[in-house]
Amino acid sequence: MISFLHVGLEWPTDEPHPRPTIDFARNADLAVDQLYPDAAALGAATVRARFTRTLIDLNRAADDVSPTLVPDHPAPRPRQPPWATGVGTRPAVHNRGLIWRTALGNVQILAGTLPYAELQRRLHRYYDPYHRAIELLLARRRARFGHAVLLEAHSMPSSIPGDLVLGTFEGGACSPELEAAALAALSAPDPWGRQLNVRLNDPYRGGELVRKFGRPELGVHALQLEVNRALYMDEASLRLYPELRPEPRPEIRPVAPPATAPLALLYRVKSLVAALAAVISPRSTTALCSEAPSPPPIPL
Numbered sequence: 001m002i003s004f005l006h007v008g009l010e011w012p013t014d015e016p017h018p019r020p021t022i023d024f025a026r027n028a029d030l031a032v033d034q035l036y037p038d039a040a041a042l043g044a045a046t047v048r049a050r051f052t053r054t055l056i057d058l059n060r061a062a063d064d065v066s067p068t069l070v071p072d073h074p075a076p077r078p079r080q081p082p083w084a085t086g087v088g089t090r091p092a093v094h095n096r097g098l099i100w101r102t103a104l105g106n107v108q109i110l111a112g113t114l115p116y117a118e119l120q121r122r123l124h125r126y127y128d129p130y131h132r133a134i135e136l137l138l139a140r141r142r143a144r145f146g147h148a149v150l151l152e153a154h155s156m157p158s159s160i161p162g163d164l165v166l167g168t169f170e171g172g173a174c175s176p177e178l179e180a181a182a183l184a185a186l187s188a189p190d191p192w193g194r195q196l197n198v199r200l201n202d203p204y205r206g207g208e209l210v211r212k213f214g215r216p217e218l219g220v221h222a223l224q225l226e227v228n229r230a231l232y233m234d235e236a237s238l239r240l241y242p243e244l245r246p247e248p249r250p251e252i253r254p255v256a257p258p259a260t261a262p263l264a265l266l267y268r269v270k271s272l273v274a275a276l277a278a279v280i281s282p283r284s285t286t287a288l289c290s291e292a293p294s295p296p297p298i299p300l
Contacts, residue, residue, distance in 0.1 A: 001045040001137045002151045002273070003209060004033040005058045005130065008049040015055070016118065017110070022103040024052045025238050029155040032227060034244050035269045036153060042270075042277045044151075045137050049130060054100050054109050056122045058130050059152075059207035064097040065119065072116045098127075131212075138213060138220055147219030149178065149276050152209050158230035160203065163196035164268070167206035167224035173214025174221035178279055182223055185275035186268055194264045196231075225272065231265045 006029040011019040039046055049058055065076040078097050099119065101110045134150065141148035156165065164186050168179050179200075186198045206214070206224040214222030233240050243262035 001047065001134070001141065001148070002036055002039050002153055003134060004029070004046065004048040004153050005209065006049065006053050006154060007031070007033050008051045008053065010051050011055060012051060020054065020103070020107075020109045022054065022107045022109060024054065026105075027054050027103045028052065029153070030229075030238060031233065031240055031244065032153050032155040034240070035227060035232065035266060036273065037266075038270050039273055042273050044273060044277065045141075047130070047133050047137065051126055054103055056126050057096075057098055057100070058127055059209055060098040061208050061212075062098065062123060062127065064208070065099060066097060068113075069097075069099050069101055069110065070114050070116055070119050073119070074116070131209075134209065134213060142219055147221065149174075149279070150209065150213050150220070150222040151273070151276060152206070152222065152224040154204075154224060154226045155229045156204070156226040158228050158235060160226075160228070161197075162199040162202075163228045163231060163265075164198045165202065165204045165226040166198065166200050167204045167210060167226065168201060169206040169210050169214055169222075170201055173206055173210045173216070174223055175216045178216075178221050178223070178276070181275050181279050182272060185271040186225075188271070190264050190267045190271075192264060196264065196268060223276075225269075227265065227269070231261045 009024045009028055011024070033046070033048060036044075036046070053059075061077070061079060063073075063075060063077045064079045065073050066078045067073060067076045070076060081096055099110070099114055102108055138148040138150060152167075166179075166182055166186060168174050168182075171179060174182075183198065183200060186196070189195050204224065204226045206222070210222040210224050213220060229235055232244050241260070241262045243260060243266065
């Protein structure tokens with residue numbers, strides 16, 4: 001299954017805090033879900049967030065809160081940012097946890113602090129249902145195939161080195177076989193002979209969903225893919241390149257001259273999803289885990 005948890009652009013009309021005057025699109029993984037048009041045909045379920053991450057970030061731990069933002073929180077534990085690749089290498093970030101005070105460009109979201117009761121309401125209304133949906137979808141796949149795979153789909157600014165960053169929580173969230181299959185699909189030349197710069201766990205190793213749901217010892221595997229936004233949009237205008245605009249979509253096949261970056265990216269993402277689908281087919285279950293007619297519940 002594929003999760004698009006940072007594509008949301010909505011702010012609820014009944015939210016007690018007024019809609020902030022920020023650019024929601026610039027604080028989102030804008031249109032990254034449009035890179036996966038063949039997901040359903042390849043057998044993947046998808047789940048998308050409607051609401052902006054500036055309301056509550058679904059990819060952070062439920063207690064990843066700064067005490068300066070939620071002063072009455074009984075046990076706040078702000079974390080290192082998800083892009084920190086080594087334990088203890090960077091301090092916790094107090095504005096990029098579950099709740100943000102400012103958006104990109106230091107634009108204010110919260111004028112003061114957020115009461116703990118309000119945080120709990122947001123968790124109950126937005127955060128818990130999304131995590132529960134993923135839990136249920138993974139459980140259904142594991143019951144059917146013996147194991148399941150979660151792919152977290154993200155995008156990154158072009159200021160970050162590389163074209164694609166695969167995150168596996170330093171290999172702890174998926175099996176070595178699955179990591180190798182994903183890297184091979186992303187790194188191999190496409191039919192036009194073009195290769196993309198693929199990095200592993202650097203600088204993004206995976207956020208809360210990869211950490212939380214990746215349990216390879218129980219047959220549940222999680223990976224995260226960060227895509228350089230310059231490959232599919234003009235970052236200044238946030239306008240998608242023609243290949244990513246609504247249907248009809250150009251057919252992805254070898255042509256001359258060589259493919260544009262968006263077409264090459266679409267091919268690469270499709271190759272990744274196809275590779276993950278092939279690995280998790282019933283014929284391949286022994287490569288990852290043993291079949292289990294009644295798998296135990298996933299500890300969360």
